[in-house]
Amino acid sequence: MNRRDFLQLAGAAGLALGAANSIFTTQARATPTKGGKFRAALGQGGTTDTMDPATWGTNYFTTELGSITGNSLIEVDAQNNAVPGLAEAFESSDGAKSWIFKLKKGVTFHNGKTMTPDDVLTTLNYHLDEKSKSSAKPILANIAEMKADGDNAVRFTLKGGNSDFPYDLSNYRLAIFPSKDGKMDWSKGGTGPFITKSFDPGVMYSAKRNLNYHGEAPYFDELELRPIIDATARTNALLGGEADYIDRCDLKTIDGLKQNADIEIDNAIGFSHLVATMNTTIAPFDNPNIRLAIKHAFKRDELVEKILQGYGTIGNDNPIAPTIKFATNPEPKHSYDPEKAKAYLKKAGLGSLKIDLSTSEGAFSGAVDAAQLMKESAAACGIEINVILEPADSYWDNVWLKKPFLMSYWGGRANIDGMATLAYSADAAWNDTFWKSPRFNELVVQARSEADEAKRAAMYAEMQQLLHDDGGQVVLAFNNYVTAHSTKVGHGELNSNFDHDGTYMWRRWWFKA
Numbered sequence: 001m002n003r004r005d006f007l008q009l010a011g012a013a014g015l016a017l018g019a020a021n022s023i024f025t026t027q028a029r030a031t032p033t034k035g036g037k038f039r040a041a042l043g044q045g046g047t048t049d050t051m052d053p054a055t056w057g058t059n060y061f062t063t064e065l066g067s068i069t070g071n072s073l074i075e076v077d078a079q080n081n082a083v084p085g086l087a088e089a090f091e092s093s094d095g096a097k098s099w100i101f102k103l104k105k106g107v108t109f110h111n112g113k114t115m116t117p118d119d120v121l122t123t124l125n126y127h128l129d130e131k132s133k134s135s136a137k138p139i140l141a142n143i144a145e146m147k148a149d150g151d152n153a154v155r156f157t158l159k160g161g162n163s164d165f166p167y168d169l170s171n172y173r174l175a176i177f178p179s180k181d182g183k184m185d186w187s188k189g190g191t192g193p194f195i196t197k198s199f200d201p202g203v204m205y206s207a208k209r210n211l212n213y214h215g216e217a218p219y220f221d222e223l224e225l226r227p228i229i230d231a232t233a234r235t236n237a238l239l240g241g242e243a244d245y246i247d248r249c250d251l252k253t254i255d256g257l258k259q260n261a262d263i264e265i266d267n268a269i270g271f272s273h274l275v276a277t278m279n280t281t282i283a284p285f286d287n288p289n290i291r292l293a294i295k296h297a298f299k300r301d302e303l304v305e306k307i308l309q310g311y312g313t314i315g316n317d318n319p320i321a322p323t324i325k326f327a328t329n330p331e332p333k334h335s336y337d338p339e340k341a342k343a344y345l346k347k348a349g350l351g352s353l354k355i356d357l358s359t360s361e362g363a364f365s366g367a368v369d370a371a372q373l374m375k376e377s378a379a380a381c382g383i384e385i386n387v388i389l390e391p392a393d394s395y396w397d398n399v400w401l402k403k404p405f406l407m408s409y410w411g412g413r414a415n416i417d418g419m420a421t422l423a424y425s426a427d428a429a430w431n432d433t434f435w436k437s438p439r440f441n442e443l444v445v446q447a448r449s450e451a452d453e454a455k456r457a458a459m460y461a462e463m464q465q466l467l468h469d470d471g472g473q474v475v476l477a478f479n480n481y482v483t484a485h486s487t488k489v490g491h492g493e494l495n496s497n498f499d500h501d502g503t504y505m506w507r508r509w510w511f512k513a
Contacts, residue, residue, distance in 0.1 A: 032490065032510040037222040041237045043248035043365060045227025046393045047202035052186055053173050054127060054134035057430075059396050060247070060411075060499060061205075061227050063172050067503040068207055068223065069110070070175025070190030071215075073101055073120065074166045075504070076497045080323075080414050082166035086115065086176055086191065086214075095451065096161040101169075102153045107214040109178040110189035110196075117148035122179035135429040136173040138421055142448075161449035164417045172503055193218040193507035202227060202393065219510035229392045231365045238263065238484055245485040247499055248365040251309035257484050264489075267311060268481040270496035271321040271412025274303075274312075274364055276357070276374070279404040280472040281434045284353065288470055293344035293353070295474055296337045297378040304477050306373065307366040311482050315475030317468045319419060321412050322478075326460040330468035341381035352382040358399050358406040362392030367407040370476070401432055408432065409479070414497045416460050417448045424467060433472030440466050488512055 045061030194207035231250035237243040278285035359371035447459035495502025
């Protein structure tokens with residue numbers, strides 16, 4: 001099946017979802033060359049990282065392991081479409097309740113085994129196992145049955161129709177690994193463009209090019225990824241020639257980087273957003289009026305200006321990025337208003353409020369300064385915030401999902417159902433606000449199976465309104481992906497559904513001749 005035929009199939013299945021992403025700065029495509037070791041300094045990663053995909057979480061270091069060592073059945077392109085990965089074609093029937101994915105032929109794993117439908121089934125069942133703690137489990141929860149269809153396809157029957165199902169299978173945690181003795185074996189990697197050489201968690205990961213890669217061969221001979229949490233240290237690594245690429249640029253010093261003739265900056269508008277999350281099951285955040293008081297206590301425009309240096313847009317407590325299909329901007333707009341904040345405190349029976357806010361540079365670059373600005377603005381609202389500086393290297397293990405009020409971020413998802421299912425459905429493993437809304441959960445199921453787009457849009461609008469009005473997330477801002485690299489490095493059009501060129505940079509970028 002050629003690309004034209006596939007796009008016709010995808011259109012017939014209703015898969016071309018989402019608006020095109022905007023790229024502020026990209027470089028003209030130069031002629032790619034092969035060779036060299038690509039060294040990346042990343043702003044996340046810790047000593048507890050593992051190669052087991054069931055443990056991969058919000059940590060962007062482990063996110064990359066999925067795209068380096070493996071491939072998912074589906075990928076997301078620069079226009080936010082679901083396109084073939086290990087599946088060369090897919091189609092739905094029965095109101096998007098039945099799906100068949102035809103697999104690419106001749107794909108081999110790093111251990112030399114040829115991929116079969118059994119490997120796909122074993123991998124997905126690994127995440128679905130009742131003892132599994134994989135955060136991908138809720139993504140697959142709608143599957144009623146899956147089985148091999150001949151020797152080169154997998155058929156899924158869903159509990160309810162879902163025209164966005166291919167997006168679910170694009171998740172990096174769902175990279176396909178070989179089966180061994182009836183179990184999924186991730187120890188030697190999957191089908192990805194690079195084969196692991198060494199991994200010292202929290203220190204360094206290295207890999208070499210997979211000479212038998214099934215897709216377009218990667219350009220780099222080797223990769224070297226180092227977690228460097230401190231933004232200044234990352235910047236110095238780039239300037240000192242110890243790294244070819246850094247993410248999460250220190251926006252306070254970005255103008256200096258721009259003046260360096262040996263450095264190029266990429267600035268991509270994606271779905272990522274910076275949040276302060278409240279555990280809605282713990283007092284005082286279990287009171288909706290307290291949550292509304294807090295949502296009116298921060299100068300979000302100040303955060304965009306001072307923390308993001310203008311590289312972002314103001315949030316309105318709706319985690320769905322404006323560029324995503326069916327996105328809305330709920331009313332009334334939540335903005336800084338001390339009088340409203342005090343009024344909501346009064347409704348809650350309080351004259352003032354004292355709360356702790358956990359933060360760390362491990363949450364996102366600038367999170368510590370952001371928390372201090374929030375403390376200052378909240379004081380005029382009768383809210384006293386005690387900022388707690390948490391260790392960066394253990395933030396995602398010991399703070400996220402554990403402390404009641406904390407700074408965090410979300411990479412976002414390419415469709416509303418993906419974000420809702422992963423982060424806000426009642427039983428979602430990553431529901432970090434612990435918010436449970438029966439009406440929201442009902443709408444999630446109804447919307448994903450609704451064929452009438454007008455009705456589906458209305459359902460998604462109501463879901464976003466519920467999150468805005470009652471949810472435990474303070475969406476402070478949508479942040480751009482601002483990264484920097486040596487001018488020796490080349491790339492084409494960028495994905496912005498995730499950072500790092502949608503996590504595909506490792507196989508798509510190159511060193512210039």
